[in-house]
Amino acid sequence: MRALTVKQPWADAIAHGEKRIENRTRPIPPKHLGTTILIHAGATEDFNALPADMVRAWPKDVRAVVALATLAGCHKAAKPRCCAPWGFPDTWHWELKDIRPIPHPPRPVRGQLGLWTVDDDTLAAVQRQISIERTSA
Template identity: 65%
Template sequence: MRALTVKQPWAAAIAHGPKRIENRRRPIPAKHLGTTILIHAGLAGDRTPRHSDQGPRILATWPRHWGAIVAVATLADCHQDNDCCRPWGFPDSWHWQLDNVRAVPHPILGVRGQLGLWTVPDDVLAAVQRQVYIPQEVSA
């Protein structure tokens, strides 16, 4: 299974809030569209976070974990910005649409992330599966 590392506070916004768009410089590789991934909260935070019109008060209410698997999601769609997906979609970005997002009740701590989509170690995946149902992917 693949994971995507996201900086805080955005990983928490995906896991616990209304954020369902992840902004990236490149589109989702076609072979990953429609697949289930894990959301990994990276060790680095966004130093200049742009936030929705909901403001910093809401950002402060989300639990934040660092270096942890915090959610499961489906990579549902990908498109270039065309003034859509506001307030979460940023201009001049590819918008990766996340559906069926489920927070991991007890985040899996101590997980090192990587750039791009990366393969999760078997023991980490097993720890997530003990908490959240993950449907088996159908191979084409």
């Protein structure tokens, strides 16, 4: 199963907030379209990036797998702007759906670039908490 590393607080904004667009420099590789992936909160964080009242209730895990998500589609950012407030200009907007937060995020898990393959122990830890219906590329 693949994972996508996202900096905090954006990972929490996906897992526990309303963020359904992830900004990336490249489109989703076609073979991963429609697959279920894990959202991984990376080591770097910037909790001043969002209003404090928004992030207050979030767990703020880092180096942890925090949610499942389906890669529903992607599009190039439209001008003047689409997908506000989460979509940035001049990026690809990866569309996430069916978000399922993981109650006890497995950690520590080191992040990687792009869509990377989760190790068996981490995947097993996720599956003990949540059933994963769909297989992924």
